[in-house]
Amino acid sequence: MIALTIVSRGLGIPLTLLLLSMLVWLDVRRVAGRRNPVVLRSAAAITAGLFVLVVVARFVEFA
Amino acid sequence: MVQTLQPRLEPADLPRPAQWDTGRLFDSAAIAVAAAVAVMVAGDAGGDVRALAALVFVLTVPGWTVLRAVGSPLSLLSGIVSVALSLSTMIVIGESTALLGGWHWFPVDVLLPTACAALGVRTMRHRRGAMTSDGSLRPATVALPSWVAWCCLLTTVLGIILVATGLSRSDVAKIDLLGVVDALSPLYWFGAALIVGGLIAGCTYGSGWAWVNVGALIVALFGLPGLLEPHPRFTVAWVHVGFIDHIADRGTLLTSLDGRFSWAGFFAAGGLLQRMAGTDTLLWLVRYAPIFYVGASVLLVALLARRTAATRTQTIVAAALFCCLNWIGQDYFSPQATGFVLYLTIIAVVMYAFPANPGAVASPRLRRWLRPAPDEWQGVLGGGGSPSATLFTLGVCYVLLVAMVISHQLTPVFFISACFFLVVCNVTRLRTMPIVAAVMFLAWLSFGASAYWIGHFDDLTGSIGHVGKLLNQNVGTRTKSTNIDRKVVVACRLLLALFAWSLAALSIIRDWRRHRTPVALLCLFLAPFPLLFMQPYGGEMALRVCLFSLPAASILIARLIVPTPRFAFARLAAIAATAGLLVPAFATARYGNEKFEMISDDDLAVVGQLYDEAPSGSLVFVASLQTLQYVDRVEDVRFRDMPSGTPSRVTERLDRYPDSTHIYLMFTETQAAYGVVAGGRARNWLDNLADEFLSTGRYVVRAEAGHSVLLELERG
Numbered sequence: 067m068i069a070l071t072i073v074s075r076g077l078g079i080p081l082t083l084l085l086l087s088m089l090v091w092l093d094v095r096r097v098a099g100r101r102n103p104v105v106l107r108s109a110a111a112i113t114a115g116l117f118v119l120v121v122v123a124r125f126v127e128f129a
Numbered sequence: 130m131v132q133t134l135q136p137r138l139e140p141a142d143l144p145r146p147a148q149w150d151t152g153r154l155f156d157s158a159a160i161a162v163a164a165a166v167a168v169m170v171a172g173d174a175g176g177d178v179r180a181l182a183a184l185v186f187v188l189t190v191p192g193w194t195v196l197r198a199v200g201s202p203l204s205l206l207s208g209i210v211s212v213a214l215s216l217s218t219m220i221v222i223g224e225s226t227a228l229l230g231g232w233h234w235f236p237v238d239v240l241l242p243t244a245c246a247a248l249g250v251r252t253m254r255h256r257r258g259a260m261t262s263d264g265s266l267r268p269a270t271v272a273l274p275s276w277v278a279w280c281c282l283l284t285t286v287l288g289i290i291l292v293a294t295g296l297s298r299s300d301v302a303k304i305d306l307l308g309v310v311d312a313l314s315p316l317y318w319f320g321a322a323l324i325v326g327g328l329i330a331g332c333t334y335g336s337g338w339a340w341v342n343v344g345a346l347i348v349a350l351f352g353l354p355g356l357l358e359p360h361p362r363f364t365v366a367w368v369h370v371g372f373i374d375h376i377a378d379r380g381t382l383l384t385s386l387d388g389r390f391s392w393a394g395f396f397a398a399g400g401l402l403q404r405m406a407g408t409d410t411l412l413w414l415v416r417y418a419p420i421f422y423v424g425a426s427v428l429l430v431a432l433l434a435r436r437t438a439a440t441r442t443q444t445i446v447a448a449a450l451f452c453c454l455n456w457i458g459q460d461y462f463s464p465q466a467t468g469f470v471l472y473l474t475i476i477a478v479v480m481y482a483f484p485a486n487p488g489a490v491a492s493p494r495l496r497r498w499l500r501p502a503p504d505e506w507q508g509v510l511g512g513g514g515s516p517s518a519t520l521f522t523l524g525v526c527y528v529l530l531v532a533m534v535i536s537h538q539l540t541p542v543f544f545i546s547a548c549f550f551l552v553v554c555n556v557t558r559l560r561t562m563p564i565v566a567a568v569m570f571l572a573w574l575s576f577g578a579s580a581y582w583i584g585h586f587d588d589l590t591g592s593i594g595h596v597g598k599l600l601n602q603n604v605g606t607r608t609k610s611t612n613i614d615r616k617v618v619v620a621c622r623l624l625l626a627l628f629a630w631s632l633a634a635l636s637i638i639r640d641w642r643r644h645r646t647p648v649a650l651l652c653l654f655l656a657p658f659p660l661l662f663m664q665p666y667g668g669e670m671a672l673r674v675c676l677f678s679l680p681a682a683s684i685l686i687a688r689l690i691v692p693t694p695r696f697a698f699a700r701l702a703a704i705a706a707t708a709g710l711l712v713p714a715f716a717t718a719r720y721g722n723e724k725f726e727m728i729s730d731d732d733l734a735v736v737g738q739l740y741d742e743a744p745s746g747s748l749v750f751v752a753s754l755q756t757l758q759y760v761d762r763v764e765d766v767r768f769r770d771m772p773s774g775t776p777s778r779v780t781e782r783l784d785r786y787p788d789s790t791h792i793y794l795m796f797t798e799t800q801a802a803y804g805v806v807a808g809g810r811a812r813n814w815l816d817n818l819a820d821e822f823l824s825t826g827r828y829v830v831r832a833e834a835g836h837s838v839l840l841e842l843e844r845g
Contacts, residue, residue, distance in 0.1 A: 082572040089561040124575045
């Protein structure tokens with residue numbers, strides 16, 4: 067439970083901001099006609115996975 | 130960025146004089162309003178003028194000055210986006226000030242208008258964004274019979290006069306189980322019929338002047354209770370005013386009192402506006418708020434219609450249908466009404482600025498199944514789009530999205546669903562937009578709104594997938610009444626919803642058979658329905674689904690019933706007959722609850738007395754929460770549902786509260802009417818209940834007006 071608390075409270079907001087920045091960046095590049103490299107998309111996918119884990123941890127902590 | 134947010138409108142959409150340097154005129158007006166607001170707030174002066182200037186500022190100026198600073202031309206889309214951006218700016222700044230800034234409203238309310246004025250002056254001096262209104266908004270060049278324009282104008286003026294006269298001759302005391310329809314004078318109906326008649330005449334000849342009739346229709350249908358009733362209607366709107374007043378006064382978010390404080394963006398923006406306007410309350414906005422919200426929504430529906438290749442006449446008919454089918458009643462002074470406008474604005478910007486071609490959808494199977502009409506338009510940004518224009522337009526979308534996420538709990542979910550459908554069907558290039566929206570929504574729910582779900586997580590998630598239970602809560606409980614008048618009201622609601630959905634489905638099937646499926650409209654129409662199976666939302670999810678599917682449904686119906694290029698007489702007669710039925714059906718469905726949704730003088734007198742005498746920490750028990758509550762001193766005077774049981778048992782339970790707590794029982798005419806209309810109770814049920822409590826000898830009457838009464842429990 068302590069680990070969950072640390073993960074959800076400590077990482078939640080920074081990870082959200084990081085993920086949002088990456089997603090916006092991906093969209094900006096795409097609509098500007100540039101192809102997003104695999105590395106960038108993979109990094110966004112991993113960050114999204116971590117974000118889901120953090121959200122689940124948050125709900126598990128209080129549910 | 131010059132081309133950003135320039136809609137592809139036909140010339141005659143908006144009648145206006147040519148050759149006006151309207152953009153600069155609006156720029157100058159925006160600077161004047163911003164400067165005046167800054168001076169009046171700083172000098173704590175202005176009275177009614179200050180309130181009006183503050184309202185105009187909050188609704189238009191921040192967004193307008195930013196759009197013009199980046200060179201956006203004057204157009205319908207940039208106009209409506211500036212309104213949405215202004216509201217979003219206020220929401221984001223208001224929420225930040227309440228959450229992080231210790232509610233220092235004064236510097237915000239002075240610096241924001243000052244910054245807008247400075248930005249406006251800079252824009253005008255550098256002559257950026259200073260072009261005249263673009264050619265797409267010049268007046269109609271097609272030759273029209275002049276009598277059509279006169280017909281539209283005359284029917285509008287006469288119709289509005291008849292509507293106003295009819296309402297002045299209507300007696301609110303006659304409002305009963307059929308709602309407002311019980312009380313309306315025949316003159317009102319003549320006025321509405323005249324407006325609709327002019328609208329049909331205008332549409333028959335494809336005249337843009339029919340927009341004037343649409344405007345009159347909005348006033349006649351959505352200004353009805355405001356013009357008829359003595360006080361602003363609907364208790365929930367009064368609660369919102371109370372929440373705003375609390376934030377304006379104390380700057381705290383009472384998340385433990387009410388879940389709505391976890392999505393307080395709208396209330397915080399209202400708090401800033403209340404302080405900026407220098408008024409004691411924002412109740413003055415409640416009466417005619419529906420006209421603003423529906424008017425903005427109608428313009429957005431028109432933009433979406435034009436984007437999806439509707440003709441001018443189809444666009445006008447879609448706008449009129451949106452008005453006549455919008456019985457759901459979610460356009461009162463509320464976060465969800467604001468959220469709905471933001472939702473439509475983001476969808477419009479996405480479809481205008483970042484379109485893709487559904488005909489080039491990646492999956493061949495999906496392409497075969499969809500049979501999409503090709504749409505190879507490159508959008509207002511062009512094929513690639515300059516990086517600065519792209520960034521700015523995306524930024525606008527994200528600001529609107531943030532405002533929507535922090536203002537209302539449900540609207541973002543509808544947006545995620547709609548955006549997901551649009552991306553899957555290749556209607557937009559913004560592939561990550563639904564993910565961004567989902568991340569924002571989940572992040573706010575997890576960290577910003579945890580006070581809302583901690584402790585009742587199971588209540589929120591327990592209904593997911595339980596179709597029968599959800600259907601019962603959404604529909605079954607609303608169709609239980611045995612009274613014939615009530616059954617008529619409920620039937621009108623169901624029939625209007627079925628009418629809209631079935632004709633929209635028919636329109637899609639027709640186009641699908643022709644291999645011309647309007648994919649964008651199909652997505653927007655279907656996107657709300659999956660939410661029916663997720664959460665009952667207090668039995669209101671079906672209403673929200675109906676609302677969010679309505680813009681696309683209106684456009685689809687208009688495409689179905691309005692032929693190109695001209696009407697045949699038989700079809701015209703059918704449309705006229707349908708329109709003739711739609712208006713009374715709308716009034717019955719929309720205002721069928723008016724008996725308990727209007728606010729009486731007696732209720733106001735009793736509630737006023739309550740707030741005059743109830744000390745801090747008082748508890749007020751009510752027989753139904755459908756009553757005036759939390760209109761003032763939100764933190765000091767709390768309201769509770771009365772425990773069930775006989776008066777003596779209830780009194781025993783109330784006695785368990787500490788002696789220092791003042792306990793009141795409030796029985797109002799609104800509660801009585803709610804019991805009669807929605808619960809099928811006898812008309813004097815609440816009078817009898819009050820008498821039963823008084824007969825226990827433990828209560829004293831603190832206030833009494835008409836059938837409303839305030840009792841206080843005598844302690845010790």
